Amino acid sequence: MAALFRSGRPALILHSQCIKFAAKGAEVGASAAEPVTAESLRERIDGFLAGHDPAGDRLEFLRARFDAGLAWVHYPVGLGGLGAPRVLQPVVDQRFAAAGAPDNSPRRIGIGLGMAAPTILRHGTAEQRERFLRPLWTAEEVWCQLFSEPGAGSDLAGVATRAVRDGDGWVIDGQKVWTSMAHQARWGILLARTDPAVAKHAGLTYFLCDMHAPGVEVRPLRQATGEAEFNEVFLSGVRLGDELRLGAVGEGWAVARTTLMNERVAIGGAALPREGGMIGVLARTWRQRPELRSPALHDEVLRLWVRAEALRLTGLRLRQQLAAGEPGPEGSAMKLAFAALTQQISGTEVELLGAEGLRHDHWRADRPEELDLIGRGPTYRWLRAKGNSIEGGTSEVLRNIVAERVLGLPAEPRQDTGVAWKDLPR
Amino acid sequence: MTLDLRYTEEQEQLRDSVRAMLADHAGWARVLKVAESPEPDDADLWRLLSVETGLAALAVPEHLGGAGATLAETAVVLEELGRAAAPVPYLGVAVAGQVLLHLSETDLLRELAGGGVVALAVPFDIGPAPAPPNGAAGPRLPDVEVSTAADGSPLLNGRVSSVADASRARVLLVPAGGALFAVEADAPGMRRTGVVSLDETRPLCDLAMWNAPARLLAAGDRAATALDAALVAGAALLASEQLGLAQWCLDTTVEHLRTRYQFGRPVGSFQALKHRLADLWVELVQARAVARHAVACAAAGDPDARLAASLAQAHNGPLAVRAAEECVQMHGGIGFTWEHPAHLYLKRAKSASVAYGTAARHRAVLATFADLAPA
Numbered sequence: 001m002a003a004l005f006r007s008g009r010p011a012l013i014l015h016s017q018c019i020k021f022a023a024k025g026a027e028v029g030a031s032a033a034e035p036v037t038a039e040s041l042r043e044r045i046d047g048f049l050a051g052h053d054p055a056g057d058r059l060e061f062l063r064a065r066f067d068a069g070l071a072w073v074h075y076p077v078g079l080g081g082l083g084a085p086r087v088l089q090p091v092v093d094q095r096f097a098a099a100g101a102p103d104n105s106p107r108r109i110g111i112g113l114g115m116a117a118p119t120i121l122r123h124g125t126a127e128q129r130e131r132f133l134r135p136l137w138t139a140e141e142v143w144c145q146l147f148s149e150p151g152a153g154s155d156l157a158g159v160a161t162r163a164v165r166d167g168d169g170w171v172i173d174g175q176k177v178w179t180s181m182a183h184q185a186r187w188g189i190l191l192a193r194t195d196p197a198v199a200k201h202a203g204l205t206y207f208l209c210d211m212h213a214p215g216v217e218v219r220p221l222r223q224a225t226g227e228a229e230f231n232e233v234f235l236s237g238v239r240l241g242d243e244l245r246l247g248a249v250g251e252g253w254a255v256a257r258t259t260l261m262n263e264r265v266a267i268g269g270a271a272l273p274r275e276g277g278m279i280g281v282l283a284r285t286w287r288q289r290p291e292l293r294s295p296a297l298h299d300e301v302l303r304l305w306v307r308a309e310a311l312r313l314t315g316l317r318l319r320q321q322l323a324a325g326e327p328g329p330e331g332s333a334m335k336l337a338f339a340a341l342t343q344q345i346s347g348t349e350v351e352l353l354g355a356e357g358l359r360h361d362h363w364r365a366d367r368p369e370e371l372d373l374i375g376r377g378p379t380y381r382w383l384r385a386k387g388n389s390i391e392g393g394t395s396e397v398l399r400n401i402v403a404e405r406v407l408g409l410p411a412e413p414r415q416d417t418g419v420a421w422k423d424l425p426r
Numbered sequence: 427m428t429l430d431l432r433y434t435e436e437q438e439q440l441r442d443s444v445r446a447m448l449a450d451h452a453g454w455a456r457v458l459k460v461a462e463s464p465e466p467d468d469a470d471l472w473r474l475l476s477v478e479t480g481l482a483a484l485a486v487p488e489h490l491g492g493a494g495a496t497l498a499e500t501a502v503v504l505e506e507l508g509r510a511a512a513p514v515p516y517l518g519v520a521v522a523g524q525v526l527l528h529l530s531e532t533d534l535l536r537e538l539a540g541g542g543v544v545a546l547a548v549p550f551d552i553g554p555a556p557a558p559p560n561g562a563a564g565p566r567l568p569d570v571e572v573s574t575a576a577d578g579s580p581l582l583n584g585r586v587s588s589v590a591d592a593s594r595a596r597v598l599l600v601p602a603g604g605a606l607f608a609v610e611a612d613a614p615g616m617r618r619t620g621v622v623s624l625d626e627t628r629p630l631c632d633l634a635m636w637n638a639p640a641r642l643l644a645a646g647d648r649a650a651t652a653l654d655a656a657l658v659a660g661a662a663l664l665a666s667e668q669l670g671l672a673q674w675c676l677d678t679t680v681e682h683l684r685t686r687y688q689f690g691r692p693v694g695s696f697q698a699l700k701h702r703l704a705d706l707w708v709e710l711v712q713a714r715a716v717a718r719h720a721v722a723c724a725a726a727g728d729p730d731a732r733l734a735a736s737l738a739q740a741h742n743g744p745l746a747v748r749a750a751e752e753c754v755q756m757h758g759g760i761g762f763t764w765e766h767p768a769h770l771y772l773k774r775a776k777s778a779s780v781a782y783g784t785a786a787r788h789r790a791v792l793a794t795f796a797d798l799a800p801a
Contacts, residue, residue, distance in 0.1 A: 271428075275796075286798055293801035302789040305796055306740045307712075314715040317431035324432065333711035336704070402707055403700035407680045410695040 036073065036084035038091045044082075045070060045095045054101035062104055062138040065096070071104075071137045072113075075121065079133050087325060104139045107370055111181060112136040112143035116189050116208075118262040123206070123247040123255045132187070132208070144185035146176040146209055146233060147256070151426060154397045156191070157200045157253060158416075158424070161235060163192035163207065170207065170245070172215075172238040178391070182218045182231035183367070185211045191256050194249055196422040203421055204252030208244045215239070225383045226363040229371065271316050278345045278374050278381065279308035285352060292352050301352075304345050311337050329406045336398055339389035342373065346382035353378055429722040431715055437502045444481065444506040447474065452510045454767035460513045461626035461770065466593030467513045475503075475514060476541035482519055483539035490532055491539030496725040497659060501666035501717065508670030508746075511770045513627040515543050517667060518591020521660040522546045525599050525606065528652035529644050534597060534608065545592035546656060547600040547609075547633055553739070553783020554657040554732060556794040565657065570602035570635065581615075581637040582607060588630045590781065593620060598633065600640065606649040607640035614639070625777035627770055658735045661782040662720035665738035668778055669710070669717045672742075672749035675771055676706055679753045686758075699756060706752055713742045733795045736788040743779040743788075750775040 048068050052061055065071055066080040073088055075081025097103070106113060113136070120132050135141040152158040161174025172192055182188065188209040195203035209216070215238035220228035247255040275283055286293065286301050311334065318330045350357040360379045373384055389395040403409040416424055433441070451471050460468045476482035484499045486492020493499075500520050507516055522544040526535045538544050552565045570584030582602050592598060598616070600607045609616055615638035621630040644652060680703060683694030693699060720738035723731040750772040754761040761768045779785065793800065 283796065283798060290799070293799075295801045298793070298798070298800050299786075299789065301798055302740075302793055302796075305792065305798065306737060306789065309737055310712040310716050310741045313431065313719045314712045316428075317715040317718065320430060320432050326432070330711045333708040336708045337712060396701070399701040399704035400697065402704040403694075407676075407700075407703055407707060409680060409683060409700050409703065410692045412695055412697060412700075413691065 036082050036088065038088055041073065041082075041084070041088055041091050042095060044068075045092060045099075049099050049101070054096075054099050058102040059138060059140065061102055063134070065101075066134050066137050070096075072117075075133075079121070079129055080137050087323065104137060108181075108184075109136070109139045109142055111145050111189075112139075112141070112187075115145060115259045115262055116143040116187070119189060119206075119255060119259045120208075120246065122258050127243070128208070128246065136187075141186040142181055142184050144179050144182045144188045144211070144231075144233075145259070146179060146182075146188040146190040146235075147259075148178045149175060150177050154394055156256070157204065158421070158426070159191050159193060159204065160426075161190075161192045162196075163194050163205055163240075165194075166239070169239055169241045172207070172209070172235045172240060174235050176233040176235070177221065177230075179218075179231045179233050180229065182211065182233050183220070187211060188233070189246075189259060191252055193421065194252070197420050198250075199418055200416060200421040200424065201253045202250060204256070205249050206246045206252040206255035207240055208246055209235075209238070209240060210244065213238050213240065220365065220367060222365050224386060225380055227366045227368055229368055271319055272312055274309060274312065276312070277308060278342050278385075279305055281374055281381070282345050282349045282352070285349060289352075292354070297348070297352055300348055304341070304348060307337070307341055308345070311341060329402070332398055332402055332406070335392065336395055336402070339385075339395055342381075342385040342388050346378065346385045349378045350382050429719065429726060429728065431718040431722060433502065433718075437499060440499060441502050441506060444503050445509070447479070448506055448510040448512060452512045454511070454770065457511055457513055457627060457770060458764075458767065466620060466629040466631075467515060469594070471512060472514045472543075472594070473541065475516065476519075480539070482516060482541065483523070483535075485520065485523060485527070486535050486539045490535045492535070497663060498718075498721045498725045501663055501721040504663055504667040505670035505673075505717075508667035508672075508774075509674040511627045511671065511674075511767070511774050513629075515545070515591035515594060517628075517660070517663060518545050518595075519543055520663055521656050522599055524656035524659045525643075525652045528655050529606070529648070531608075531643060537597070542597070543591070543595040544597045544599065545589065545595035546653075547586045547589050547592065547598040548653075548657075549586065549588045550590040550630060550777075551588070551780045551783065552657065553661055553787055554654060554735060554791070556791045565653075567601050570600060572603040572605070572607075572640075573637070575637075575639065580607060580640045580642055582609060582635040582640045583637060584635055586633040588621065588623075589633055590628055590630055592618070592633070593629050593631050599643065600633075600635070601649070601653055602640075604649065605645035606643040606653060608643055609635070609638050609640045623777070625773040627774050628777060657782060658732050659724050661735040661739045661788070662717075662724040662731070664778060664782050665713070665717040665720050665735075665742040668742040668746035668775070669713045671771055671775055671778070672706075672710055672713060672746045675746075675749035675753035675768075675775075676703065676710060678768075679703060679756045682757055693756075702752060702756070706749055709745050709748070713745050716741045733792065736783075736791040736795070739783060740785045740788040740792060743785045746775040747779050 048070060052064050054061060069077055069080065069082040070092055071080030073082045073084040073092055074086035076083055117133060117136055120128055136143060147156060149159050149161060151160055163170045163172050188211050190207040190209040191204055192207060193203050194205040215236045217234040219232045221230045221232050222228045282301060283305065314334055321328060357378045361377050374381055404411055451474055480493055481503050483492035484495040485497055488494035504517060519538060523538055525546055534544055548567060555565050568584060568586050570582050573581045573583060575581050582600055595611050598609045598611055600609050611618060615636040617634045619632045621632055623630045683699055684692055686693045716738045720734040723734040754768045754772055757766065757768055760766050
């Protein structure tokens with residue numbers, strides 16, 4: 001992915017705990033003999049569609065699409081791709097969507113597609129790539145991410161989950177938290193400590209965790225909104241074969257960085273229209289309920305409208321840059337601005353509505369599969385928005401990273417450099 | 427229509443060359459010297475930008491001696507001029523140029539392309555109206571009365587205060603009695619008085635006219651439309667200047683915090699300061715998007731141009747002030763001295779925040795576009 005560096009700046013990528021620079025893209029491997037173009041791709045897809053009925057068996061269709069190299073075209077030949085430029089993927093997805101073909105429910109398998117797959121591609125053995133990538137892409141196997149722990153949030157490299165060698169394999173003990181989709185996942189990408197006696201980054205190893213193995217217990221984690229989008233995962237004497245280790249022992253942090261690099265800011269999909277986000281809800285309430293208005297709130301609503309529109313245009317510009325192969329660090333600006341904005345818009349909405357705004361739909365511990373930040377009432381929006389400045393990296397850690405990686409300001413002095421993990425205060 | 431909000435390769439090259447030129451000819455010590463001098467602006471720098479490089483007439487068609495470019499290129503130059511706090515009447519000339527383009531005033535456009543300064547004679551805080559000119563009320567303009575000379579030609583009487591970029595103008599475009607007139611700056615009955623104002627890098631002057639002979643350029647809707655389009659363009663272009671100014675403030679503050687040591691550490695390693703600068707950067711990223719959007723809309727004649735210009739001012743005006751204030755504060759004592767350039771940017775940012783309408787005024791404009799009626 002040489003294009004990443006075309007602008008001369010490394011791209012900032014979001015992660016659930018922190019942000020890392022994408023020093024190198026995740027794609028490796030063979031290119032098709034002929035350079036792939038949008039035109040040749042369309043021909044190839046039309047040829048494929050002639051032989052495979054989009055209305056037929058869903059799984060069969062998806063497997064055939066993978067085998068034809070039309071899954072993720074920037075992946076190598078034989079692993080669902082054609083070694084084509086990544087920017088051509090929208091051509092493929094649009095062509096299949098236009099033909100009414102089934103998709104692989106990309107929102108449901110986002111962690112697999114966005115994080116597990118590029119890591120397996122880059123660090124996996126031939127056997128691991130062969131075994132895992134196809135069912136991952138066809139959504140036969142859902143993946144989750146076993147990184148964060150109660151004691152390792154912003155400081156991910158401090159994870160305490162232990163992996164101890166046992167004959168040919170490993171025994172895992174520990175606790176992970178904030179794990180989306182764990183209750184549906186077949187596999188998890190797992191960061192565990194194999195050597196507590198060395199500095200924290202050096203003692204980590206990366207595994208592919210069998211979520212059906214004995215000793216894996218998934219419990220819903222109820223959040224302030226009352227629902228449980230996430231899980232806690234308890235790992236008690238979980239045995240994993242050595243063939244499930246990804247990368248060398250002690251190289252877990254380097255492998256994890258590939259995962260983190262690929263957890264991009266969610267900017268996929270179509271650009272939002274004006275008032276397409278949470279501001280639209282507030283603006284409609286303002287229009288429809290003149291009796292609620294006050295001069296002070298009018299100015300507040302206008303200020304929020306300006307910020308929302310500025311952020312929307314920032315997203316539009318970022319999309320245009322990415323489409324042109326010029327990624328920059330603007331995604332982290334969007335993450336920070338988005339979190340602050342949703343919190344303020346939803347707070348203003350509750351205030352505008354007064355006592356009516358306090359009425360809540362229910363406090364049931366639902367397990368929503370797709371997050372909808374504006375789908376429920378004002379109190380839900382206000383509460384859920386509190387998570388926006390915590391999930392995907394807290395706004396405070398993100399500001400540190402922007403200050404150091406984007407602006408080049410010096411790092412805060414650290415207490416954990418060169419200290420064995422077991423000797424760190426915790 | 428989706429407008430491209432990125433910079434083109436040509437625009438990046440344009441930026442590089444303007445920045446290099448300003449580094450050589452508009453270092454801050456020179457800017458301060460000009461600001462302290464009785465001269466209203468930097469005549470040498472203006473000659474370089476206009477006569478020698480043609481940058482002052484980027485948006486003027488080639489057959490009239492201009493570069494045949496658009497407001498999007500003009501905006502790139504303004505980013506760099508904002509970055510340098512350069513004392514030249516570039517923005518005012520660009521705005522006057524928009525009036526002339528709308529009225530197809532080819533002679534004046536040729537003069538402008540040759541480096542002549544033409545200024546729109548309105549107070550610096552006049553911004554675009556909430557609705558197109560033939561609809562609701564236009565901007566509040568000072569009363570300038572029109573009378574008729576013995577030979578039937580128009581004469582202007584009245585005062586226009588706080589006009590920017592007009593100190594060196596040879597021709598003034600004066601709105602009066604619902605029409606637009608051209609008045610020679612050295613015409614009998616026209617008096618121009620410099621104002622001591624907050625921002626000496628963009629001097630203001632007061633105009634007084636007693637039977638000043640004028641030439642009618644346009645009347646009625648035609649005049650109102652030309653004036654309105656120029657004010658929309660002015661608000662849009664100013665957002666790019668504010669962006670460049672804010673970027674300088676951020677860059678300079680970052681550099682200071684990297685190299686200034688206190689408590690045995692670079693000051694920039696303190697989280698309290700890092701977070702403020704990170705937040706400023708977040709605002710700047712957005713300022714770039716809204717500024718590019720505003721000039722792209724204005725250049726394309728997009729129906730959103732008025733909204734985009736008001737959005738850009740509502741966002742970038744306060745942002746530039748905040749960037750300059752943070753720059754002063756985070757420099758500590760040195761930032762409050764006359765010897766450090768921070769004060770030039772602080773003054774220019776505050777002055778620019780009222781130019782072409784304050785943020786509050788633009789929010790009121792946006793309220794009409796967004797159908798968000800007041801209480």
